[in-house]
Amino acid sequence: MPENDKQGLSVVTCTAPVNIAVIKYWGKRDEDLILPINSSLSVTLHQDQLKTTTTVACSRNFQQDRIWLNGKEEDINNPRLQSCLQEIRRFSRKRRNTGDSTSDASSVSHKVHICSVNNFPTAAGLASSASGYACLVYTLSQLFGVESEQLSAVARQGSGSACRSLYGGFVQWKLGTQLDGKDSLAEQVESESYWPELRVLILVVSAEQKSVGSTSGMHTSVETSQLLKYRADVVVPSRMEEMIRVIRERDFPAFGELTMKDSNQFHAICLDTYPPIFYLNNMSHRIISLVHRYNQYYGETRVAYTFDAGPNAVIYTLQDHLPEFVQVVRHFFPPEVNGEEFVKGLTVCSADLSEELKRDINMEPTPKGIRYIISTKVCVHAMSTS
Amino acid sequence: MCFVELFIIDIQSGGKRDEDLILPINSSLSVTLHQDQLKTTTTVACSRNFQQDRIWLNGKEEDINNPRLQSCLQEIRRFSRKRRNTGDSTSDASSVSHKVHICSVNNFPTAAGLASSASGYACLVYTLSQLFGVESEQLSAVARQGSGSACRSLYGGFVQWKLGTQLDGKDSLAEQVESESYWPELRVLILVVSAEQKSVGSTSGMHTSVETSQLLKYRADVVVPSRMEEMIRVIRERDFPAFGELTMKDSNQFHAICLDTYPPIFYLNNMSHRIISLVHRYNQYYGETRVAYTFDAGPNAVIYTLQDHLPEFVQVVRHFFPPEVNGEEFVKGLTVCSADLSEELKRDINMEPTPKGIRYIISTKAGPGPCVVKDPNHHLLGADGLPKKSAISH
Numbered sequence: 174m175p176e177n178d179k180q181g182l183s184v185v186t187c188t189a190p191v192n193i194a195v196i197k198y199w200g201k202r203d204e205d206l207i208l209p210i211n212s213s214l215s216v217t218l219h220q221d222q223l224k225t226t227t228t229v230a231c232s233r234n235f236q237q238d239r240i241w242l243n244g245k246e247e248d249i250n251n252p253r254l255q256s257c258l259q260e261i262r263r264f265s266r267k268r269r270n271t272g273d274s275t276s277d278a279s280s281v282s283h284k285v286h287i288c289s290v291n292n293f294p295t296a297a298g299l300a301s302s303a304s305g306y307a308c309l310v311y312t313l314s315q316l317f318g319v320e321s322e323q324l325s326a327v328a329r330q331g332s333g334s335a336c337r338s339l340y341g342g343f344v345q346w347k348l349g350t351q352l353d354g355k356d357s358l359a360e361q362v363e364s365e366s367y368w369p370e371l372r373v374l375i376l377v378v379s380a381e382q383k384s385v386g387s388t389s390g391m392h393t394s395v396e397t398s399q400l401l402k403y404r405a406d407v408v409v410p411s412r413m414e415e416m417i418r419v420i421r422e423r424d425f426p427a428f429g430e431l432t433m434k435d436s437n438q439f440h441a442i443c444l445d446t447y448p449p450i451f452y453l454n455n456m457s458h459r460i461i462s463l464v465h466r467y468n469q470y471y472g473e474t475r476v477a478y479t480f481d482a483g484p485n486a487v488i489y490t491l492q493d494h495l496p497e498f499v500q501v502v503r504h505f506f507p508p509e510v511n512g513e514e515f516v517k518g519l520t521v522c523s524a525d526l527s528e529e530l531k532r533d534i535n536m537e538p539t540p541k542g543i544r545y546i547i548s549t550k551v552c553v554h555a556m557s558t559s
Numbered sequence: 560m561c562f563v564e565l566f567i568i569d570i571q572s573g574g575k576r577d578e579d580l581i582l583p584i585n586s587s588l589s590v591t592l593h594q595d596q597l598k599t600t601t602t603v604a605c606s607r608n609f610q611q612d613r614i615w616l617n618g619k620e621e622d623i624n625n626p627r628l629q630s631c632l633q634e635i636r637r638f639s640r641k642r643r644n645t646g647d648s649t650s651d652a653s654s655v656s657h658k659v660h661i662c663s664v665n666n667f668p669t670a671a672g673l674a675s676s677a678s679g680y681a682c683l684v685y686t687l688s689q690l691f692g693v694e695s696e697q698l699s700a701v702a703r704q705g706s707g708s709a710c711r712s713l714y715g716g717f718v719q720w721k722l723g724t725q726l727d728g729k730d731s732l733a734e735q736v737e738s739e740s741y742w743p744e745l746r747v748l749i750l751v752v753s754a755e756q757k758s759v760g761s762t763s764g765m766h767t768s769v770e771t772s773q774l775l776k777y778r779a780d781v782v783v784p785s786r787m788e789e790m791i792r793v794i795r796e797r798d799f800p801a802f803g804e805l806t807m808k809d810s811n812q813f814h815a816i817c818l819d820t821y822p823p824i825f826y827l828n829n830m831s832h833r834i835i836s837l838v839h840r841y842n843q844y845y846g847e848t849r850v851a852y853t854f855d856a857g858p859n860a861v862i863y864t865l866q867d868h869l870p871e872f873v874q875v876v877r878h879f880f881p882p883e884v885n886g887e888e889f890v891k892g893l894t895v896c897s898a899d900l901s902e903e904l905k906r907d908i909n910m911e912p913t914p915k916g917i918r919y920i921i922s923t924k925a926g927p928g929p930c931v932v933k934d935p936n937h938h939l940l941g942a943d944g945l946p947k948k949s950a951i952s953h
Contacts, residue, residue, distance in 0.1 A: 397808075399781075399782050399812075400774045400777065400778065400782070400812065400815065403774065403777045403781075404774065407773075407777075408773050408774070430821075433821070434821055437818050437819055437820075437821070437823045438773075438774065438818075438819050440818050441774065441815040441816065441818040441819040442815065444811050444812075444814050444815040444818055445811055445812050445815040446811075447804075447807070447808055447811070448835075448839045449811045449835060451832050451835075454829065455828065455829050458825050461822075461823060465822045
């Protein structure tokens with residue numbers, strides 16, 4: 174509920190999670206409504222480790238809408254922001270007109286001040302626009318009294334994958350068939366408590382700006398990649414079914430293999446784009462190599478990687494394998510000796526590595542190749558209000 | 560003894576439909592490069608005194624029982640016997656039953672993605688055919704069974720390897736599209752990033768791709784056939800911008816398939832990415848495709864351009880990949896005129912130079928198919944049938 178003070182100022186603060194896709198969204202069939210060419214599926218991460226926090230204040234005294242992101246004032250006329258603001262206001266007015274009087278009748282016509290902060294690097298391939306828009310839309314909905322069922326479409330029009338951040342656990346964003354996009358929505362596949370042993374590590378290689386932004390990148394892919402249409406029409410639909418099945422069966426080896434394959438195919442599409450897009454760098458390749466060698470040593474898929482539009486790796490594994498794998502990463506990517514804490518987030522127990530394992534992996538260590546690791550897990554609550 | 564030129568492929572073959580006969584899943588097209596700059600030289604000696612077949616590659620004796628080598632030897636001998644049986648008496652009737660000593664040398668690094676097995680097998684097959692008197696029309700299939708793309712090295716200029724439809728592979732052959740004199744302005748640069756062994760050999764790499772990449776079948780069945788038609792058309796029209804763009808797209812798609820393989824295969828490294836970036840920025844500056852890249856199963860770049868743009872582009876490479884100051888000659892092969900770069904061009908490209916990122920460049924052009932070397936002083940084997948000392952010095 175918005176707080177109202179004597180100056181007619183209403184303030185709401187919410188947090189929203191990051192989601193990491195295991196079946197990737199890359200390419201739109203409608204640029205204005207942000208409708209995808211294929212469905213996608215993601216895992217929502219825990220907010221204790223990664224989140225966007227947004228405060229929205231609304232007052233009759235504000236002259237204009239304004240927004241600050243990570244301490245810097247940004248252009249409120251960004252079409253995506255405008256889209257979200259307009260849609261939320263439209264829903265709010267519609268609600269008032271239908272007689273629901275719980276919301277503040279005048280607030281929707283007031284200007285808003287928005288302040289949003291991520292506790293992780295922006296635009297480094299860590300899906301910050303997803304959590305950012307999800308948070309913005311949710312916070313505005315709390316302020317203006319809009320039903321949560323309508324938020325999926327609004328968040329989606331801010332940033333496609335933002336709709337997946339509105340739910341916890343395992344979430345799919347359905348492609349939809351309607352031209353108006355009313356059926357292109359996110360829904361929960363299973364909740365986070367469904368697979369409590371699942372763990373996530375984010376290996377931060379670099380916090381630099383990504384080379385090609387996702388929006389223009391995927392647009393160029395749709396325009397130039399002949400393989401993309403085949404992926405969207407033929408490969409993804411069957412992978413979506415399989416992914417939902419392996420999650421429901423808690424089949425980690427199958428989940429891991431499918432996740433890695435889809436990550437690789439996404440990056441293959443980027444390479445089949447003209448001009449080609451390279452999100453993976455040498456360090457990403459080494460991490461991929463490490464995962465395959467680690468799995469090969471045990472003769473099963475114990476660890477899986479996925480990469481979004483950047484060089485940072487997201488690793489999925491089960492809690493039993495977590496200590497050893499973190500130690501493997503530490504061994505092959507030795508951190509700065511007196512640098513920052515290497516493993517942040519959830520505590521990871523220490524583990525010893527056998528000489529046999531190290532020998533079998535047979536890779537040259539890459540000192541300081543990974544700046545730090547965030548250890549986290551699947552999200553408990555998607556959205557929260559403070 | 561024969562020289563056989565290197566070739567660099569424009570439309571990539573990357574998968575087999577038959578592993579024994581080495582039949583591809585799609586057609587491919589290549590440009591044969593000039594032997595003055597890149598070649599395999601092979602000497603074959605045959606004598607009743609030799610106890611067994613033996614082979615030396617780049618100075619080292621290799622296993623003659625390699626199935627691919629055996630395949631080539633057996634096929635050539637079979638053709639030779641067939642020819643004798645049909646009454647053609649020009650060949651030495653007894654030689655086909657003698658053992659052979661083979662010595663082969665490349666003047667470029669082996670297994671660094673410079674298609675050495677193609678030139679190597681083409682040369683071997685061609686040389687054996689000269690020795691045993693086998694018709695050249697039959698060589699395509701024999702070379703193919705040594706190393707798929709070797710069949711393309713049997714011709715000069717622009718060469719296609721047709722997919723074929725027959726199960727026995729008899730129609731999966733190479734043929735010339737246009738000769739090397741058709742497009743004399745076309746120039747080729749090989750940017751040698753590294754002479755290291757490639758990470759995943761082509762044979763096992765493409766096998767894994769066929770087994771695991773869902774995108775590969777679509778590429779082979781749908782994308783490549785139309786690209787082959789287009790490539791032949793743009794070569795015949797000498798349309799460089801279209802040729803260049805298609806070449807780059809096919810190189811990228813090949814590497815995309817490698818990434819869509821499980822486990823994924825990475826042939827391009829950071830330096831390859833920088834070269835790709837440089838080419839796109841250079842073309843963007845001029846608003847047209849003046850330069851094109853293609854990469855095989857390794858990090859080294861092959862650049863196509865027209866002779867008018869060659870001096871400037873070589874200078875651009877030198878500027879953004881400054882070589883070792885007192886190192887080896889940076890540009891080998893055909894002479895390249897010097898050129899000045901405008902400040903505007905350098906500023907617009909806007910890339911950090913990468914010192915020593917490229918070890919050296921080989922400047923070359925399209926060239927003819929295999930030929931016989933007449934001068935016996937160039938034989939790699941001595942009168943004793945063993946490699947001469949000079950053949951081991953490469």
